[in-house]
Amino acid sequence: xxxxxxxxxxxxxxxxxxxxxxxxxxxxxxxxxxxxxxxxxxxxxxxxxxxxxxxxxxxxxxxxxxxxxxxxxxxxxxxxxxxxxxxxxxxxxxxxxxxxxxxxxxxxxxxxxxxxxxxxxxxxxxxxxxxxxxxxxxxxxxxxxxxxxxxxxxxxxxxxxxxxxxxxxxxxxxxxxxxxxxxxxxxxxxxxxxxxxxxxxxxxxxxxxxxxxxxxxxxxxxxxxxxxxxxxxxxxxxxxxxxxxxxxxxxxxxxxxxxxxxxxxxxxxxxxxxxxxxxxxxxxxxxxxxxxxxxxxxxxxxxxxxxxxxxxxxxxxxxxxxxxxxxxxxxxxxxxxxxxxxx
Numbered sequence: 001x002x003x004x005x006x007x008x009x010x011x012x013x014x015x016x017x018x019x020x021x022x023x024x025x026x027x028x029x030x031x032x033x034x035x036x037x038x039x040x041x042x043x044x045x046x047x048x049x050x051x052x053x054x055x056x057x058x059x060x061x062x063x064x065x066x067x068x069x070x071x072x073x074x075x076x077x078x079x080x081x082x083x084x085x086x087x088x089x090x091x092x093x094x095x096x097x098x099x100x101x102x103x104x105x106x107x108x109x110x111x112x113x114x115x116x117x118x119x120x121x122x123x124x125x126x127x128x129x130x131x132x133x134x135x136x137x138x139x140x141x142x143x144x145x146x147x148x149x150x151x152x153x154x155x156x157x158x159x160x161x162x163x164x165x166x167x168x169x170x171x172x173x174x175x176x177x178x179x180x181x182x183x184x185x186x187x188x189x190x191x192x193x194x195x196x197x198x199x200x201x202x203x204x205x206x207x208x209x210x211x212x213x214x215x216x217x218x219x220x221x222x223x224x225x226x227x228x229x230x231x232x233x234x235x236x237x238x239x240x241x242x243x244x245x246x247x248x249x250x251x252x253x254x255x256x257x258x259x260x261x262x263x264x265x266x267x268x269x270x271x272x273x274x275x276x277x278x279x280x281x282x283x284x285x286x287x288x289x290x291x292x293x294x295x296x297x298x299x300x301x302x303x304x305x306x307x308x309x310x311x312x313x314x315x316x317x318x319x320x321x322x323x324x325x326x327x328x329x330x331x332x333x334x335x336x337x338x339x340x341x342x343x
Contacts, residue, residue: 003060003122004324004341011048014325019060022118022126029079029129030071031087035145036120036321037064038331038339039089040175040245040268045115046328050270055115062121063089063113066135066144076129084135086144086302087120087127089113090292094130105155105292121324123343133298136306142316142340143305146176149338150301150310151293152266153177153243157184158300160290161239161264165189168237170228172196172253173244173267174205174216176315176338181241181266182214183310190239192232196224196249200334208314208337224252236261243267250275259283266290316340 003019024030042061045052066086069079079085092099092107099107113119113127135144156177163169169190171182174197182193194215197206202218209216217227225235238261240253245267253263263285280287304310317336319327327339 001123007058026073026075028073028126030126031067032070033067034141036062036341037145060118061114062119064148065120066141085132088131104294138306147301151297153180155293155297156266156290160288163188166191168192169239170194170237171241172249178243264288
């Protein structure tokens with residue numbers, strides 16, 4: 001089968017190869033991939049950014065996928081050949097303390113598909129039954145492949161950000177997770193939502209945010225506080241959601257929060273952040289963090305997609321699988337918000 005393989009621990013080192021179709025263990029399901037998406041994590045691995053030295057090589061990349069059940073192990077009970085499915089990105093142990101109380105997103109023994117072992121950028125993938133979800137009929141394969149980053153945003157907004165109706169919310173980072181977080185904030189009753197990006201986001205991300213009727217601010221050219229004052233009548237906001245992974249975004253976010261405001265961080269940072277906690281303490285700003293997602297958040301993502309309550313189609317750019325390397329390049333340059341490879 002064809003697969004996109006990270007061959008070495010260095011920048012790029014990515015190629016299209018012929019590899020063997022994986023075998024299926026008793027508790028596994030073999031999925032014939034229909035769509036597989038490129039995540040920000042995949043882009044960091046492609047560039048071999050700091051913090052990704054732990055990856056195994058050679059490895060088939062990819063942890064966002066959808067497809068059709070091709071074969072099932074003898075102990076599999078919930079899936080049948082021909083059913084439409086999508087899969088979770090992380091494999092949690094189900095026996096550690098965190099897993100036993102439902103916090104599988106911070107499993108003490110968590111491993112990620114496509115980083116620690118072979119992933120979904122291939123014609124087939126074999127995965128444990130417990131990591132799969134049935135794909136509703138109303139949800140397309142491309143939407144199903146993107147349900148993973150949606151689940152991450154829903155974990156942040158629904159479970160780690162106490163937005164109340166009428167709140168003014170600012171989201172830093174107009175990538176797919178930020179754009180989904182903005183929509184989720186509206187679902188929780190936010191009265192106003194703004195999305196902050198930079199010059200790098202002007203090709204596709206900020207224009208889409210504007211098309212979706214969010215207040216979109218380019219912090220490279222515009223003063224965030226002044227723009228909030230102009231458009232909302234006040235530069236203070238109730239909630240900041242930080243999805244960009246950029247240190248300046250955290251720093252700016254703190255300056256616009258009201259006393260008693262909420263800061264929820266779910267971006268991943270390549271460098272340590274020097275944070276003046278005294279400012280947060282004296283303003284009684286509550287800091288939340290959120291990481292990945294649980295089974296519940298995947299189901300929420302699929303339900304909201306099926307009900308038409310989340311719009312992700314403007315974010316997706318599809319590529320034939322043979323153009324996978326170009327899709328990575330377009331992801332790095334931010335030409336494409338969410339590249340999706342198609343078989």
